[in-house]
Amino acid sequence: MGKQAKRERKEEAAQKPTGEDMSLTPEDKRFAGTLNYLARGIIIGGSLAVMIGWLFPEANMGRLLGLGLLTGCLAGITMKNINDKKKQD
Numbered sequence: 502m503g504k505q506a507k508r509e510r511k512e513e514a515a516q517k518p519t520g521e522d523m524s525l526t527p528e529d530k531r532f533a534g535t536l537n538y539l540a541r542g543i544i545i546g547g548s549l550a551v552m553i554g555w556l557f558p559e560a561n562m563g564r565l566l567g568l569g570l571l572t573g574c575l576a577g578i579t580m581k582n583i584n585d586k587k588k589q590d
Contacts, residue, residue, distance in 0.1 A: 545573055550565045
């Protein structure tokens with residue numbers, strides 16, 4: 502999608518506020534987006550860690566889960582940063 506199409510979509514979105522979006526400030530929207538990415542990363546990271554724990558029975562499941570949650574949190578922050586950079590262009 503070209504820059505012109507992205508610009509047109511942004512303009513259309515700005516013209517059509519929904520009922521829920523009318524009460525949210527831009528800071529609230531940004532915070533909600535950040536929480537969304539963090540939640541996705543934590544859930545996916547924890548799930549993958551538990552699956553790996555099933556494959557390796559000698560591994561400590563609690564330690565793997567903690568590491569998976571931590572890396573999922575970092576992955577969520579990274580996804581948010583990448584998405585923000587794409588929106589700026």
